Amino acid sequence: WTKFEDVLGSLKKFIDQGKIRYVGLSNETAWGLTKFLELSKNNNFPRMHSVQNPYNLLNRTFEIGLAEVSVREKAGLLAYSPLAIGLLSGKYLNNQMPKNSRLERDKNFWTRYNKPNTKKAVEAYYNIAKKHNLNFAQMSIKFLEIQPFVTSVIIGATNMEQLKTNIESVNVELTNEIIKDINEIQKTYPNPCP
Numbered sequence: 001w002t003k004f005e006d007v008l009g010s011l012k013k014f015i016d017q018g019k020i021r022y023v024g025l026s027n028e029t030a031w032g033l034t035k036f037l038e039l040s041k042n043n044n045f046p047r048m049h050s051v052q053n054p055y056n057l058l059n060r061t062f063e064i065g066l067a068e069v070s071v072r073e074k075a076g077l078l079a080y081s082p083l084a085i086g087l088l089s090g091k092y093l094n095n096q097m098p099k100n101s102r103l104e105r106d107k108n109f110w111t112r113y114n115k116p117n118t119k120k121a122v123e124a125y126y127n128i129a130k131k132h133n134l135n136f137a138q139m140s141i142k143f144l145e146i147q148p149f150v151t152s153v154i155i156g157a158t159n160m161e162q163l164k165t166n167i168e169s170v171n172v173e174l175t176n177e178i179i180k181d182i183n184e185i186q187k188t189y190p191n192p193c194p
Contacts, residue, residue: 004035008045015046024050024078030065037073048075050151055079057088057125057140058118058193060186067149076151079144083155084193085110087122088140089162090129100158113193121189128181134172137162141169143182 014020025033028051040047051070055062055077062070062077070077083089085102097104103113129136144153157163174182 004039005043005045008036008039008043011046022046022049024048024052024075026052028053028066030069033066033069033073033075037069037075050076050078052078052080052154054081055144055150056082056084057143057182057185058084058113058121059191061191061194062149067147070149077147077149078152078154079150080154082141082144082153083137083166084113087113087118088125089137089165090122090126093123093126115192117189117192121185121192124185124189125182128178128185131181132175132178134178135165135168137165138169138172139174139178141166142172142174143179145169146174 011020011023015023023046025036025048028036033048033051036048039045051066053062053066056079059081062079066077069075086092087103091098091101092103103110125140126136128134129139132139141153141155144150155163155166157166
């Protein structure tokens with residue numbers, strides 16, 4: 001493992017040279033983020049401004065420890081995989097396998113999502129969107145957008161229609177009832193795809 005001090009020292013050189021402005025982490029733990037922040041504060045190293053980790057309705061593990069650090073230390077989450085390779089868009093419901101989809105192309109790569117309760121959780125979340133007359137993908141993204149520790153949601157799209165759908169999530173409103181319904185599914189199927 002590379003020492004934290006060595007990583008921060010190297011990043012400081014690039015900042016001093018004007019090659020980068022801000023730094024952040026990816027796929028980090030609560031301990032790791034805290035350690036980086038502590039060393040930065042005590043040793044005049046650059047400060048980690050963000051952490052880019054997976055976060056979606058099937059993987060809310062960020063909420064366990066990291067969310068508190070993010071809020072208290074102002075190092076927000078850049079949430080990636082908000083639609084869990086498209087599972088939270090509904091395109092794989094009823095065992096559908098769209099041509100050239102990520103799952104169809106790279107099935108063995110996405111083992112994170114091949115878990116016992118994945119399909120049950122996806123269907124339960126889909127039913128919430130249907131019950132409240134919401135687009136499933138937009139509901140899934142909006143839930144992330146409204147979390148106090150999320151700075152940004154990293155969306156991806158294969159085509160313009162998907163991109164427009166994802167962007168329109170900013171105009172969706174999740175009522176307390178919808179949020180309660182979502183949290184009930186999390187209790188029933190806690191983090192099926194960590």
